[in-house]
Amino acid sequence: MSDFPKFVEIHEEGPREGFQIEKKVYPIEERIELIDILSDSGLKRIQVGSFVSPKYVPQMADTGELFQRIKRVDGVKYTALWLNDKGFRKALTAHNVDIDPRLLFYPSDTFSRQNNNASSLEMREKQRDWIRLYKAEGLTVDAAYVMTAFGCNFEGDIPQERVLDDFRFLLNLCEEEDIPVPILIIADTMGWGNPEAAKRMIGALRDMAPGARIGMHIHDTRGMGLAIMYAAMSMGVDMFESSIAGLGGCPFAGHGHARAAGNISTEDAVFMCQELGIETGIDLDTLIAAALKTEAIIGAPLMGRVMHSGGLKSYRQGK
Amino acid sequence: MSDFPKFVEIHEEGPREGFQIEKKVYPIEERIELIDILSDSGLKRIQVGSFVSPKYVPQMADTGELFQRIKRVDGVKYTALWLNDKGFRKALTAHNVDIDPRLLFYPSDTFSRQNNNASSLEMREKQRDWIRLYKAEGLTVDAAYVMTAFGCNFEGDIPQERVLDDFRFLLNLCEEEDIPVPILIIADTMGWGNPEAAKRMIGALRDMAPGARIGMHIHDTRGMGLAIMYAAMSMGVDMFESSIAGLGGCPFAGHGHARAAGNISTEDAVFMCQELGIETGIDLDTLIAAALKTEAIIGAPLMGRVMHSGGLKSYRQGK
Known part of the structure; x- marks a missing residue:
């Protein structure tokens, strides 16, 4: 009936997804401190920032400095987002980026045109x-990644x-290019998905690519x-991508209300895994601190739940 | 594999669950207005308040007046909570309570002792x-109802x-008493549940009482x-009990952070049903207004998601 994995890999996107949608630029010292806490949590991959045009996304202008x-922790990959050749070159030449x-x-x-200034078909060919x-x-x-995999605010x-x-x-x-099939990531960029649509998509994708690993990038825009x-x-x-405290959202995704557009919260996701008996290698208390x-x-109050309610460990130990 | 119902009944608990946990007493006019909006949504059952000791729950002292x-809408049941004989008598004699x-x-x-001043076994016998x-x-x-069905902050x-x-x-x-079996409600009063534990409980309960209807009272304390x-x-x-905007929590449940203790949000629950093709008879836009x-x-910002992000209707119609 069900086929739960024993171990789930969680990739942290908060430092990038989280701060780019907010209108302010937050002090770099604060963001360094946050990433340093995340580094101590057991997360193995943290997306630190993006190398994109500072004209359009000024919040990410200091990614190189970040x-x-x-503080790099051994075994943790510190990654970055780029959308074009120029950004990729910047990432390559920046200090300490795990490409x-x-x-x-x-x-x-x-x-596609909003995010990349190119059509769907052009993006494919690219x-x-x-x-x-x-x-x-x-x-x-x-x-x-296949973006907006369930629906799109524009289409x-x-x-x-x-x-x-x-x-x-x-x-x-x-x-054709003789490369191994990468992880196939179903990205619900704008929060149009639901659990049954996800299962249908995963099933169909499994049929098409039986040996491939499948991951998901999920936004919790509508609570699901x-x-x-x-x-x-x-x-x-x-494999799932999530965001600390449930921060996040793409600035070009056409959301009316930025705060509502966040990713699934990393700490809530890790807590759920724990309760389901699925290993993540991540310490919940450190995530809650982050x-x-x-x-x-x-x-301002963020949408994560476990960060406010706490996990169950202290209750279980306290008896 | 799965056995989704065609129609799901949603009972609104917000006016009772929601306001009792907050320390303030909110103006009765405001609460009347809220209930009147809820009445227009298509909800068939709204728990308006509770007849409990005003000494312990002063927020509910004006339930009778409420x-x-x-404005009563035909076909909607307006219910109340009571915990003892005195409260039940008050409910019986109050104006317009659907018992x-x-x-x-x-x-x-x-x-049990915190909520009722009686032991588990005494409560059973009662x-x-x-x-x-x-x-x-x-x-x-x-x-x-079986309360704290998955875990308890005290035990x-x-x-x-x-x-x-x-x-x-x-x-x-x-x-023994020769009455029909009522709806069996698994109540996750303190938000200790998870989806697999719920499935195991439902499965075991079905085995025990094959013909009985099962409902759930769910708190979204930890995001699940x-x-x-x-x-x-x-x-x-x-059948599910939920709370508008995700308000709620029992004042005696020992939560550290009241705001985190809320029920599942009615509008998010209805939205999920819609997306899964399950009827509820409830209008999402009216719920969002409520x-x-x-x-x-x-x-203060509340935890509901769809109330902030909106549903998908306008996006779908706008194309």
């Missing part, structure tokens, strides 16, 4: 260039077939984030 | 008196067997509320 000043080569697919043409660029740098593609519901079509294109591309994660785990999905630090930085 | 002043006779079981002895009291008034027992994890034992006691009681509801619906559970009204009354 990478220089954080995680990725491919991006956009079944929504409008969002992925071949990216593969070659990564190859030329001696890098292997780590993950391939409405995204039919499953369009998403599968992008993944199919990717699989062919991997064959952990239900989607639970449903995905019940089908064996073992979430409270995040709330202090933002200066 | 019942007199709300929904219920039974309460407490597998946690400590919580349920026979309640059945007879209801009978004497010509009333049929509507629902039987830690509650073993499934203790919960089933209470339900078994109830089933025998129904036979909708995941639990989703899991329960996948096993055919078709949730925003609730936030205005409380004067």
